[in-house]
Amino acid sequence: MAIKVLIVDDSGFFRRRVSEIVNQDPELEVVGMAANGLEAVRMTAELKPNVITMDIEMPVMDGITAVRKIMENTPTPILMFSSLTHEGAKATLDALDAGALDFLPKRFEDIATNKEAAVQLLQQRVRALGRRRVFRPVSRSVTPARSTFSSGLSSTQSPVEAPRPAERNVGRAAVPTRASGKPYKLLLIGTSTGGPVALQRILTRFPADYPHPIVLIQHMPAAFTPAFAARLNSLCQIEVKEATNGDAMRPGCAYLAPGGMQMMVERAGVSGRIKVVAGTPDMNYKPSVDITFASAAKAFGGDVLSVILTGMGADGREGARLLKSAGATIWAQDEASCVVYGMPQAVTVAGISSHSIPLDNMAEAILRESGRG
Structure with a gap:
């Protein structure tokens, strides 16, 4: 039909x-x-x-x-x-x-x-x-921290609830129940379709003193990323900014990759540095999750917690593979809570991610793993 x-x-x-x-x-x-x-x-x-x-x-x-x-x-x-x-x-x-x-x-x-x-x-x-189904808004507990912004997705609304598919034996727990105790230096989050709402749901739950720098790669045009970073910054306790070349990364600050560009991270100083370069015409995604993740694997090795959220395609799979080879932790959003189960599916099917986590549980899981749970 x-x-x-x-x-x-x-x-x-x-x-x-x-x-x-x-x-x-x-x-x-x-x-x-x-x-x-x-x-x-x-x-x-x-x-x-x-x-x-x-x-x-x-x-x-x-x-x-x-x-x-x-x-x-x-x-x-x-x-x-x-x-x-x-x-x-x-x-x-x-x-x-x-x-x-x-x-x-x-x-x-x-x-x-x-x-x-x-x-x-x-x-x-x-x-x-x-192919997706959506249901009426249901009550949530997310409360924006620095803004009275209330249109659309508010502290009591979630406009998208995908149907939960039949349970599959994928050999991994849906949500990690305890922290691994592993030390980290960086949190990476890559996403595409459905990502703006997913990132808002996660980042508004982070405390101002989140202990690591956060790098965000969202497929988005160049005209959109400044407005999106500003909106997240107004809603979150952490600082959120559109990344610029040479930014020294700080704990408790999220750096959004500029649209139309490629963003990499380098080991410099205490927490590292952002490098932003023009993307070549042959690149499918600008920014690309693969490119940022690959740079983090080179710069930080296994000291990285990486998350792949909802999105179409498979961007992030090869970068996540490099991170896993270096000893990093890779998580994916679960199918039921994704707008499009493409990018998370790619790392899950490839056996790269260790957990598939519902969006509503992702912030809690990240905070626990980062020592803030």
């Missing part, structure tokens, strides 16, 4: 263009098109699509409000289309907080280097989200 898609945009031309692309894929079927958020809310209830593509700026009802209402009434996976501007970044992050699962640039030339690749990526993202 084809994945049913609802397309929402106030531009008739853009609705038709996206509809043509979606319908080219035999696994996808456009079941409706809406010109504003209010129509989207009504048509979602009537048509029960498997996935929605949603514009942000629309008349009558904007996309962020529509996402929030859909998630309250008929929860459905939503892919946002966004402009690659500072304001577009902030609006997209608001939409993700409200419950959207993923986003793509609205200009197709910004999605990929050629038209065919852009079409394939859009179809791939819609297919991946269309």
Whole structure:
């Protein structure tokens, strides 16, 4: 059965263009098109699509409000289309907080280097989200530490709850029940689709005196990473900043890899140093989890705790393999709590990760392992 898609945009031309692309894929079927958020809310209830593509700026009802209402009434996976501007970044992050699962640039030339690749990526993202199920928000205990920010994902909401698959005998405990006692010098976290919300859920639980530097690699455009770092910094007790070349890493500070660049870590001084370089055109991911993880394996060896969160593809697997060979600890997010079980699956199936941990338990597990539990 084809994945049913609802397309929402106030531009008739853009609705038709996206509809043509979606319908080219035999696994996808456009079941409706809406010109504003209010129509989207009504048509979602009537048509029960498997996935929605949603514009942000629309008349009558904007996309962020529509996402929030859909998630309250008929929860459905939503892919946002966004402009690659500072304001577009902030609006997209608001939409993700409200419950959207993923986003793509609205200009197709910004999605990929050629038209065919852009079409394939859009179809791939819609297919991946269309296979997920979401449920109504449930109570959580995360409390933002330095902000009264309350839209979307608040201290009492979680817009995405994936169905728990049948238990599998994977030969590892779901959550480590006690700390290994191993000393660490660095925490690495790599993620992609679903990562902004996952990182917020984890990092808002960290105390200001978390004992190690934290390095974050999130697949995200260059226009988005400054706004995302600023948002995390406003919500967390730890400091969060977009990394710059030459940053001396400090305990209790998280360094977000800049979009469109590659970030590496070097052994220098007490805690190490950040190196940021331009990514070459042939690299699929900028930033790349593999590149950052590989540099950490060289610089810090086994003194690293590494986590792979929700995301499409397999970025991070080879870097994690190098880290494990050096004696580092590798964990993955479990399938049930992932928006897309791609990157965590890659390290799990390869036997690289030692534990598959639900998102709700990840912060607690990291703090325990880091000596702060």
